[in-house]
Amino acid sequence: MESFGARLHRAVAERGPLCVGIDPHPGLLARWGLSDDVDGLDRFARTAVEALGDRIAVVKPQSAFFERFGARGVEILESTIRQLRDAGSLVLLDVKRGDIGSTVSAYASAYLDPSSPLCVDALTASPYLGVGSLAPMFELAAAHGGGVFVLALTSNPEGAAVQRAVTADGRTVAQTVIDEISQLNRGAEPLGSFGLVVGATIGDTGHDLSGVNGPLLAPGLGAQGGTAADLRTVFGASLPSVLPSYSREVLSAGPDVAALRAAADRVLADCRAALATS
Numbered sequence: 001m002e003s004f005g006a007r008l009h010r011a012v013a014e015r016g017p018l019c020v021g022i023d024p025h026p027g028l029l030a031r032w033g034l035s036d037d038v039d040g041l042d043r044f045a046r047t048a049v050e051a052l053g054d055r056i057a058v059v060k061p062q063s064a065f066f067e068r069f070g071a072r073g074v075e076i077l078e079s080t081i082r083q084l085r086d087a088g089s090l091v092l093l094d095v096k097r098g099d100i101g102s103t104v105s106a107y108a109s110a111y112l113d114p115s116s117p118l119c120v121d122a123l124t125a126s127p128y129l130g131v132g133s134l135a136p137m138f139e140l141a142a143a144h145g146g147g148v149f150v151l152a153l154t155s156n157p158e159g160a161a162v163q164r165a166v167t168a169d170g171r172t173v174a175q176t177v178i179d180e181i182s183q184l185n186r187g188a189e190p191l192g193s194f195g196l197v198v199g200a201t202i203g204d205t206g207h208d209l210s211g212v213n214g215p216l217l218a219p220g221l222g223a224q225g226g227t228a229a230d231l232r233t234v235f236g237a238s239l240p241s242v243l244p245s246y247s248r249e250v251l252s253a254g255p256d257v258a259a260l261r262a263a264a265d266r267v268l269a270d271c272r273a274a275l276a277t278s
Helices: 004-015 026-031 038-052 063-067 071-087 101-112 131-144 157-163 173-184 230-241 257-275
Strands: 019-022 058-061 090-097 122-125 147-153 194-198 216-221 242-246
Touching: 004 090, 004 147, 019 038, 026 038, 038 058, 038 063, 038 071, 038 257, 058 063, 058 071, 063 071, 063 090, 071 090, 090 101, 090 147, 101 131, 122 131, 131 147, 131 173, 147 157, 147 173, 157 173, 173 194, 216 230, 230 242, 230 257, 242 257
Parallel strands: 019 058, 019 242, 058 090, 090 122, 122 147, 147 194, 194 216, 216 242
Antiparallel strands: none
16 A cells, blocks of 8 residues: 555645645635535535646645534535545545544544545544554554644644643653654655644744654645745745645635636645745
8 A cells, every 4th residue: 555655745746735725614605605504515515626626736625614514514525535536636634633542543444444435545633632642543544545644833822832831851742743753754755644734824933843754734824824935934944845735815716616726826836936846
């Protein structure tokens, strides 16, 4: 089974360094002239897939905006995942799951087992019950060529109280997360399958990301205030591993498919320039 890191490395080389979120929140549905119900959700998701699925390296549906409609919403999420993967995009499901024991194993099976209707290429996870509590996710990802992106340094103001707290050995909590993910990726070629989530608006992190050897997802670009140029300040020498992530900056151009594609092309050009990629 080819690793997620290898597949991501190839997808970025072929389609460019960009992740686009699918976040069908009520305000965005209204902006598209859609009803805030399962029919509006379905039309939104299908349009996003048509516009982005065959051209964007990674597409990131936000699970909560589908789950809020119950079983029908989850059914649409399953369909969206299938359509995106059929179109050639890698699917990163933004669920931020985290738990212990049999529960985290069940989450791993839900999102990383190929037999699950919700199986994706990678998911986001929360490490705040201890990075080790996520071991079932890491193990199933490795077995089936999946990936896990673990929260490390987020841009929400509340995050710093936990993430920048200093542990007994003098490292911050965030640095311990960074170091443990780095260990999981040791020796992987061309890129490890276990990534970190580091907000694009946090400025100079003061943390060492140089040894991660895995993808660094950078949300917060566009409507949330971050610019592609900010990536140089946040990531420095780790820029080659950065996967910039936009949502509203692209989605607000809808529902016209051509306009959505043009918006994605525009931010991709900005990312290429900031990351100095061809």
